[in-house]
Amino acid sequence: MKRREFLKTSAFIGAGAIAAPVLMGGCASGVRRPGNGEVTVSPTICDICFWKCAGLVYKDDGRPWKVVGNPNDLHSRGRLCTRGTSGLGAYEDRDRLKTPLLRVDDNGEQSFKSVTWDEALDYIAAKLQKLAADHGPEKLALFSHGSGGGHFRHLLKAFGSNSYVAPSFAQCRGAREVAFKLTYGEGIGSPDRTDMEHSRCIALIGSHLGENLHNSQVQTFATALHNKAKLITVDPRFSVAAGKSDYWLPIKPGTDIALLLAWMHVLIYEDLYDHDYVKRYSHGFSALKEHVEHFTPEWAYPITTIPAAQIRESAHVMAANAPATLVHPGRHVAWYGDDTQRLRAVAILNALLGSWGKPGGYYMQEKVNLPKYPVPEYPKITARVQDANKGKYPEAYAGVSTAMFDASIGPDALYKAWIVYGTNLPLTVPGVVGRLQEAVDSLDLLVAIDIQPAEITGYADVVLPECTYLERYDTLRNSAEKQPSLALRMPAFKPKYDTKPGWWIAKQLGERLGLGEYFPWQDYKEVLEWQLKQVGSSLAEMQKIGLKTFPRKTPLYFSEGEDIEFNTPTGKIELYSTQLAKLGFDPLPKYTVHQEPQPGYYRLNYGRAPAHTFGRTQNNKYLFEIMPENVVWVHPRVAREWGLENGRYVKLKNQDGVESNHIRVRVTERIRPDSVFLAHGFGHTAAGLRLANGRGADDTSLITNIQHDPIMGASGMRANFVTFVEEEV
Ligand code: SF4
CATH class of the missing domain: 2.40.40.20 (Barwin-like endoglucanases)
Structure with a gap:
């Protein structure tokens, strides 16, 4: 029998039938229109996705009215997307988690019961103390997504574990970060360092911008199209972006590397690449030239189903607009298992076009030099999150979620307790629903911290209800991007129900674990006040303005003829990857054939x-x-x-x-x-x-x-x- 049953969590919602969908009502007569009472405004950072747009929360006589963009935010260009403007829906959701919940076994029937915060936190702390005493603190792992995760990462390190994993590494953008690091010595980062507002040509490969709504990225994409930038979209689907394209290449799925190699062939063998850039900055051009010699558009046509003339013509358009040509790195890039190599091909193509460090290509990011609040050094931790990979994946600089699942199963498991913050693993990590059940059966403790009863909470021993982003202070936004800035998230409303902010939950757990010295503040406002003071601001100022921009200290682009030392073994852009060669992988990307569907599939x-x-x-x-x-x-x-x-x-x-x-x-x-x-x-x-x-x-x-x-x-x-x-x- 399974130790933990997946509870569909209907116990959370109390009595009452499943109600019909709630629809937004029209303005029935007698309904008071918002904005006629006393209007107050407070700043926030949107948390409906991870893009962190700065917003303003309007209240009318203390009642929720609307959330809009902060007009001074260059990161979001002062606007929120559809989801961001619906942020009140998260606050108002009647299905929110309302109290801490503890799994109980009642005559063989498992269910959750509501408990007090003290009961829930004491239970978790006792389990973690036993874990540390019996097996060592490094047996605790943290899964996390979203800005509040930083509080629990701090707790994890203070406790004595380094095993933190964000599913976004293995399931989303990790391959592109690794590929660009191997090539340029640094990754793309988030927000992506794409300079689309100045692009004259954009190539999207399986990236459906507009459907994938990263606010400012979509706005700069729209600016580029308004400025008549050429758009090449490679996608088996006629996406929204494809509908706006000069060239839609409906590629046969799984053959993208063949197209990328053919594009390189055209640029090199028709002498259309950026000679000066390649000579000055890159390593391995002759090896690349030899490598792509036979990868002609005619070779690629039967593989990709894209006619050779279209491959050639689209390559000519890219070259004609270089260096303001952006071959977009994509975001969700975990496709066929040769993803680092495909993204290496994208990185190499950009280097041939000379777009890295140039307007319209990729800009250089900068963030505010914001000191961390002083706390004691973390204990020395020898266990690494990569231990879960068992010698595989040598370039994984972050945790791989599927490997973490496997490493949590069995009596000799590396992990015996999980904290899962804001990430719904069953709908996030593929191919592991059975593995997830095995892992949670094997764990001594699973704590889920969330705002809603997502599927992962049904696997937990303890569920802790966090308040929404509209009800809490959080870490300052300090993203590396074009214009350094800090943004504040502060509560617009008191936490509903018996919910608490993430910083409070982490501190309470820390104190119960004897780690109070790592949480020397009574209120997180003290941390914010101290940090803001170090950069010449204050919490009072930020509560008024919500967002402060700072001057850049470094150039946004490479200057003409500038010598650059790249953070790679050769100090150059590695067209030929010396690191991959050393590890025994292909130093130049190769096309490999992928599985085809059976008839009827x-x-x-x-x-x-x-x-x-x-x-x-x-x-x-x-x-x-x-x-x-x-x-x-x-x-x-x-x-x-x-x-x-x-x-x-x-x-x-x-x-x-x-x-x-x-x-x-x-x-x-x-x-x-x-x-x-x-x-x-x-x-x-x-x-x-x-x-x-x-x-x-x-x-x-x-x-x-x-x-x-x-x-x-x-x-x-x-x-x-x-x-x-x-x-x-
Ligand atoms: S992109 Fe939209 S949902 Fe995401 S943070 Fe910005 S406004 Fe919020």
Whole structure:
């Protein structure tokens, strides 16, 4: 029998039937219009996604009114996206976690009971103290996503563990960071250092900007298009970006490296690359030239299905606009298991065009030199998060979530307790639902800290309800980007229910664990006040303005003819990677053939929807109203073969027999016949999410075939295929 059952968490919501979806009402007569009372404004940093746009929260006679962009924020250009302006939906959500919960066993039946904060924190502290005494503190691991995670990372290190993992490394952008570090000595970072507002040509490879709504990135993309920048979109799907393109290249999935090599061939063999830049800054050009000699557009055509003339023409357009040509690095890049190599090819292509460090290409980031609040040094920790990789993935500079799962199973597991902060692992990490259950069965303790009863809370021993970002102070935003700035998140409202801010939870746990010296403040405001004083500001000032910009101290771009020392072994941009060669990997990217679907199966492509962030926002009533469920895109020919009609519900079944929840069909010519597409984040099973539960299908559960990148451990997720199972009407 399993030690922990997955609790669908209906116990959270108390009595009462599942209510019908809440829709935003119109202005019924007699309803008071907001803005007529006493209006107050307080600053915040949006936490509906991780982009951290600065905003202003308006209240009307103390009641919530609206959240808008801070007009002085260059990071967000003073505007919030659809999701950001719906931030009040998170605060108002009737399904929020309301009290701490403890798993109890009542005559063999598992359930949660509400407990006080003291009971919950004492329980956790006692378990962690026993863990440290019996096995050592390094047996504790932290999974985290989002800005509040810093408080728990501090707690983790003070406790004596370094095992922190963000699923975004292996499931999202890790491969591009590693590839660019190998090539240029530094990564792309977040926000991405793309200078699109000055680009004259942009090439997107499987990156659907606009559907993937990173606020300022989409705004600079729109500026580029307004300025008539050329757009080349490589995507098997006619995405929103493809619809605005000069060239849409509907590539056969899995063949992107062949296209990238053919583009390099054209630039080099038609003498269109940036000679001066390549000579001055790069290492390994002759090896690259020899490597791509036979990778002609004619070679690439039968592989990619992109006609040679189009490959050639699009390469000419890139060269004609260089160095203001940006071959975009993408963001979610964990596809086929050769992802570092594909992103190396993207990095190399940018170097041939001379766009790194140049306007319209990639700018140099800078952040505010903000001192950390003084606390004692952390204990010396010898265990590394990479120990979970068992000698694999030599370039993984951060934790690999799937490896952490495996390292948490069995009597000799590296990890025996998890804190999971703000990351819904079952809908985030693919191919591991069974592994997740095995891991949590093996753990001595699983603590989930969240604002809503997401699926991960159903696996927890203790659930701690954090208040939303609109109800708390947090760490200052200090992102490396074009213009250094600090932004403040402060409470606009008192925490609802019995919820608490992350900093308070971490401090309380720290004190119970005898680590009070690492939390020497009574209130997090003291930390903010001290930090702000070091840079000539104050909390009082930031409470008024919310955001302060600082002058840059370093140049934004390389200057003409400047000598640059890159942080690579050769001090150059490594077209030929000496580090990969030393590790026994291909020093230059090669095209490898990927698995094809069986007859009657279609490649599962998935992506983002502009109204939602991963699986975090489906229960937000405002965003639910915009997009309550996802649909599966199916080519008309395939729909005909299967007798599928627009709007009809089907289930999807993958190559391993895993079936999805039901999902509506969207018949469209905007997808290749060999693929289907659905937006990620739907198909919730947690009963406590009363709007989102059972709406749409979960792509993550269909991704059971993972192709791990041997260089850094990315979880390649695009090698999965689905067929249709008709729903009974
Ligand atoms: S991109 Fe949108 S959701 Fe994300 S932080 Fe900015 S406004 Fe919020």
